[in-house]
Amino acid sequence: MTAARLLGRSRDERAAWAAWAALAIAIAVWILVFGVLVYRRHDRFASFGFDMGIFDQAVWLAARGKSFITVRGLDVFGHHANVAFYLLAPFSWLGAGAHFLNLLQVCALAGTAVPLFLLGRHRGLAPWIALVPAAAFLLHPTTGLLAWELFHPESVALVFLAWAYLASVHRRWRPYAVLLIVALAWKEDVALAAFFLGLLIFVRGDRKAGAWTMALTLGWFLLVNRVLLGAVNGAGAFYDEFYGDLGGSPFDIAWTALVHPTRIIDKFWAADAKSYLWQLASPFGFVPLAAPLVVLMGVPQVTGNILSVNSFTRDISYHYTALPLAALALGSVEALARFRRDRVVVAILAAAVLASSVVGAVRWGVSPIGGRYDDGLWPAAGDPRRDLKETALGLIPGDAAVSATYQFVPHLSHREGIYQFPNPYKEAYWGIQGRGTHDPDVVDWLAVDRQIMGADDRSVFAEALSDWDFEIVFERDDIVVARRR
Numbered sequence: 001m002t003a004a005r006l007l008g009r010s011r012d013e014r015a016a017w018a019a020w021a022a023l024a025i026a027i028a029v030w031i032l033v034f035g036v037l038v039y040r041r042h043d044r045f046a047s048f049g050f051d052m053g054i055f056d057q058a059v060w061l062a063a064r065g066k067s068f069i070t071v072r073g074l075d076v077f078g079h080h081a082n083v084a085f086y087l088l089a090p091f092s093w094l095g096a097g098a099h100f101l102n103l104l105q106v107c108a109l110a111g112t113a114v115p116l117f118l119l120g121r122h123r124g125l126a127p128w129i130a131l132v133p134a135a136a137f138l139l140h141p142t143t144g145l146l147a148w149e150l151f152h153p154e155s156v157a158l159v160f161l162a163w164a165y166l167a168s169v170h171r172r173w174r175p176y177a178v179l180l181i182v183a184l185a186w187k188e189d190v191a192l193a194a195f196f197l198g199l200l201i202f203v204r205g206d207r208k209a210g211a212w213t214m215a216l217t218l219g220w221f222l223l224v225n226r227v228l229l230g231a232v233n234g235a236g237a238f239y240d241e242f243y244g245d246l247g248g249s250p251f252d253i254a255w256t257a258l259v260h261p262t263r264i265i266d267k268f269w270a271a272d273a274k275s276y277l278w279q280l281a282s283p284f285g286f287v288p289l290a291a292p293l294v295v296l297m298g299v300p301q302v303t304g305n306i307l308s309v310n311s312f313t314r315d316i317s318y319h320y321t322a323l324p325l326a327a328l329a330l331g332s333v334e335a336l337a338r339f340r341r342d343r344v345v346v347a348i349l350a351a352a353v354l355a356s357s358v359v360g361a362v363r364w365g366v367s368p369i370g371g372r373y374d375d376g377l378w379p380a381a382g383d384p385r386r387d388l389k390e391t392a393l394g395l396i397p398g399d400a401a402v403s404a405t406y407q408f409v410p411h412l413s414h415r416e417g418i419y420q421f422p423n424p425y426k427e428a429y430w431g432i433q434g435r436g437t438h439d440p441d442v443v444d445w446l447a448v449d450r451q452i453m454g455a456d457d458r459s460v461f462a463e464a465l466s467d468w469d470f471e472i473v474f475e476r477d478d479i480v481v482a483r484r485r
Helices: 004-007 013-042 049-062 085-092 098-111 115-124 127-139 141-148 153-170 174-184 190-203 207-233 237-248 250-259 260-267 273-284 292-309 319-338 345-362 388-392 456-465
Strands: 402-404 419-420 445-449 471-476 479-484
Touching: 004 419, 013 098, 013 115, 013 127, 013 141, 049 085, 049 098, 049 292, 049 419, 085 174, 085 190, 098 115, 098 153, 115 127, 115 153, 115 319, 127 141, 127 273, 127 319, 127 345, 141 174, 141 250, 141 319, 141 345, 141 479, 153 174, 153 190, 153 319, 174 190, 174 207, 190 207, 190 292, 190 319, 237 250, 237 292, 260 273, 260 292, 273 292, 273 319, 273 345, 292 319, 292 402, 388 445, 388 479, 445 456, 456 471
Parallel strands: 402 419, 402 445
Antiparallel strands: 445 479, 471 479
């Protein structure tokens, strides 16, 4: 649109165009900044076998009709129900790998700001007010940390879930159904949030759409967790072990809450749980709490995170917070919309959201303006051994089975046999605990960095060299590559 035509429009129209321009610039800057950062992280050997290597190998395998992830020791559908990996098959055929997956996630996260802005406009918010929740989402420390953690399916699913929510508000049920199914296809956990989206739709009066949404999502979640995973891996959902003596299923946990409520309450009252909730909600200024039914979409995952025996689920740095983040972002839009008729109140609330998001980004974020940017999460530029690592890994044939230390795994994952050392020589973070790893005779090459190996792994490596008859073909500055004679 030319400047003359824009000036000829009304004040509201000019404001809308300006807000769109600001959103486009914010998204472009976010993609540029985090796109460069995640590219460098993988390129500088700062990505890991868990989880970058797992998902990169899984996509590569799915594109070729295969399914066993040797990095994880589980079948693709014995690990998670990542049906959407098949949508990535054409890109994998063209050679796409870790860089593609990471940049795809960056674009998906940034793109989630668009349906947030459109939702605000549809709800009657002024353009600059509608821009605030979108900006807060981009500024939220978890959004940047999801990019830092590198590719995870649920992080990509957020953009489809947000678009599905917007379609439901417009009551466009066919696009809604397609978008919801695509969101569910990324990972089964999305069904937890989508179930409560169905409940919200039901409460809003679209009973049929809400009912089938709840039935579809609950059915899919139960099918995956109670049938599919167990049928494939022979044991069931491995993350049932996350909850210790609280129970091995949602039903067991619900029973514990009924008969031993203090055990649940104590978990929520713990210091790390309160800190987690504060870091999650405060960057939105707690404004989303004015839209509780929307925020409810994130409650199942938050509850699981807090009840887990693993402390990392209560850290906003990881993908376990992706769905709660989406719920809070959507809730911030709906909360502002509740007060749209009072310009003063909505302006104050929007200012609170924006100010809180800036504070959160500066205090806990990993962008260049964030307090954690220089904490070592992003790799330093001057790795004197980077060229040696590339040279060493370049000696390994593309079809060889390899056991490698964790920072080498994502650079060797496009093959059927890639193990994270000490697997398969010693079981470690492999498959279903106690099942045993593969026969070490399948390994043709070893690639390790002695600087990141503990004493036990160094001992296993020495035994592997001698007992399985390997010869060293590259050894420099603690980087070692060996092949079977």
